[in-house]
Amino acid sequence: MPDLLASALDGSSAAVDAPEAAPRIDVPTLTWRDGEILREGVSHRILAGSIHYFRVHPDQWEDRLRRLAAMGANTVDTYVAWNFHERVEGDIRFDGWRDIERFIRLAGEAGLDVFLRPSPYICAEWSNGGIPFWLSGRVAALRTSDPAFLAAVDAWYDELIPRLVPLQASQGGPIVAIQVENEYGSFGSDAGYLAHLRDGLRRRGMIEMLTTADGITGDMIEHGSVPGAMATFTFGTGVARAVELRREGDALMCSELWGGWFDHWGERHHVRSAASTGGTIGELLAAGGSVSLYMAHGGTNFGLWNGANHDRVLQPTVTSYDSDAPIGEDGTLNEKFHALRAMFAPFHARELPPVPAAPRRQVASSATLHPRGSLLDLVASLPVTGHVTPRPLTFEELGAEDGLVAYEAEVSYPADAALTIDGLHDRAVVFLDRRPLGVLERDGETSLALPAAGGGGRLTIVVESLGRINYGPYTGEGKGIMRGVMIGRRLVNGWTHRLVPQDAPDSAAWMDAGVRGGLATDAGTEVSDGVAAASFEISEPLDAWLAFPGGSKGMVWLNGFLLGRYWKVGPQETLYAPAPLWRAGRNDIVVLDTDGLGAMVEIREEPSFGETEEFIGS
Secondary structure, eight states, X not given: OHHHHHHHHTTOOOOOOOOOSOOOTTSOSEEEETTEEEETTEEEOOEEEEEOGGGSOGGGHHHHXXXXXXXXXXXXXXXXXXXXXXXXXXXXXXXXXXXXXXHHHHHHHTTOEEEEEOOSOOOTXXXXXXXXXXXXXXXXXXXXXXXHHHHHHHHHHHHHHHHHGXXXXXXXXXXXXXXEEESGGGTOOOHHHHHHHHHHHHHTTOOSEEEEEEOSSHHHHHHHOOTTSEEEEEESSOHXXXXXXXXXXXXXXXXXXXXXXXXXXXXXXXXXXXXXHHHHHHHHHHTTOEEEEEEEEOOBOOTTOBEEEESSSEEEBOSBOOTTOSBOTTSOBOHHHHHHHHHHGGGOSSOOOOOOOOOOBOOOEEEEOEEEEOHHHHHHHSOOXXXXXXXXXXXXXXXXXXXXXXXXXXXXXXXXXXXXEEEEESEEEEEETTEEEEEEETTSOOEEEOOTTOEEEEEEEEEEOOOEEOSSTTTTOOOEEEEEEEETTEEOOOBEEEEEOSSOOOGGGTXXXXXXXXXXXXXXXXXXXXXXXXXXXXXXXXXXXXXOTTOOEEEEEETTEEEEEEETTOSOOOEEEOGGGOOSEEEEEEEEESSOOOSEEXXXXXXXXXXXXXXXXX
């Protein structure tokens, strides 16, 4: 590939390392004119790769950024995930993992420019496309000039943007470009909204080059562009079409060149070969374009931050966001990394940084999972939220960001009756007087038979949000039971609600309720679902891959940190557990499985993302 690229460029691989001249605080560092990007008047190429600070443990930010620089990139591209910073309305956080200023400074120290994408919506296979759930729960017209939406955006920008202004290249920082909105041309047509975002960035002091990003159709470019911002493209292949669609004067740039792809639960693991990725990048560079590889390092959807797509059915994204990137989920450098390093090297005036060493991993081992209590034991230990309501409330009405909510009501029913959940978002485990009746899913069975003889009892429905939709017209859709629960044609009334927190369950809270050593005393049988714990003694904190053979569908905490979810439907089989979450000595793992606990937890030396298929985003 490097030889093919060099011949295609025909000697045009001008160096693109950042000049060291003193910046002017009133002049943008990058501009575009006559079809090319200029850096302080000199022709410049952006060679970027995406790394999302919110998907990488902050103790590993510097390592991943330096690996990106060693790949030959001169720029790091990152979104800003609004909902990651403002999980509770008005409580905006920029500390610890949310210290985006530190991430940007580290990028500069690694010799990288920053292409910042702070728009209210990011897609990114991230929960709700980055929009806070509390906002989408009350505003229907997201990403428009709706006054309530713009008021929330403005309040967020009033906190965010002043932190970024001093980090612009014109003021000595590394930020050289800012994206106004993300793929808006495939969503809406509110030109006033785009202008509001553009003007808000400028008014708050952002003077660097503005961009937009859209797919390669004329309609998308028309409705996603805004005057004063350079239109760029997103695609897996399609350089020739991008050249055709490029607006007069704009430089050719792909802000997301999909060198891999994300995975949904129940599908195969998507990969893209180094030859295929390099071929498209080479074609783009030969055409005089700039590039941002999406993703250069994918990272992980830790916690419950994974999003979901919707294409006739819900398609929740897995915990891993490895994306078959050149820099793997744990920092491993693959064939794609080395191929791109060779391709990018001719664009630099200096030698590239040396290739970093491979990450170290813990050796394989296993530990027994000890059941601590059933799912219903956990539910019974939780406080009731609010008052009894005639109909079940949604997650948004309850203030539940994601995860699990237990709905309970007293019911009576005739013989041969069926129970139906109307508007299930997304998955429910149903119990009657602690007896499991079955599992319902929004795009599968939403009804089940009640005991044939008829009767009554305590109905418990544990509903799980599998991931908030991040792309398309259903972005912002609610979670929980959206309309009601029926027995036959009759609605069930009188609901109480219990929210399962995202903190690791503490089995001590329900041990006094009669559960001992994994035995549910009311049934006298071994717990199949619920909470279990294991521990590992390790001498040195290193990266690890965790597997839960025999487990059905669960969430996993390591030393109190929610790593994410596993699900037997695959494709992902191992969860990444980064070194900073481990400690020398005892390490505790807690599992909450809604369907059926396995017997063991394993540390594996290699990841398993499941059966693969070659896939190129269009």
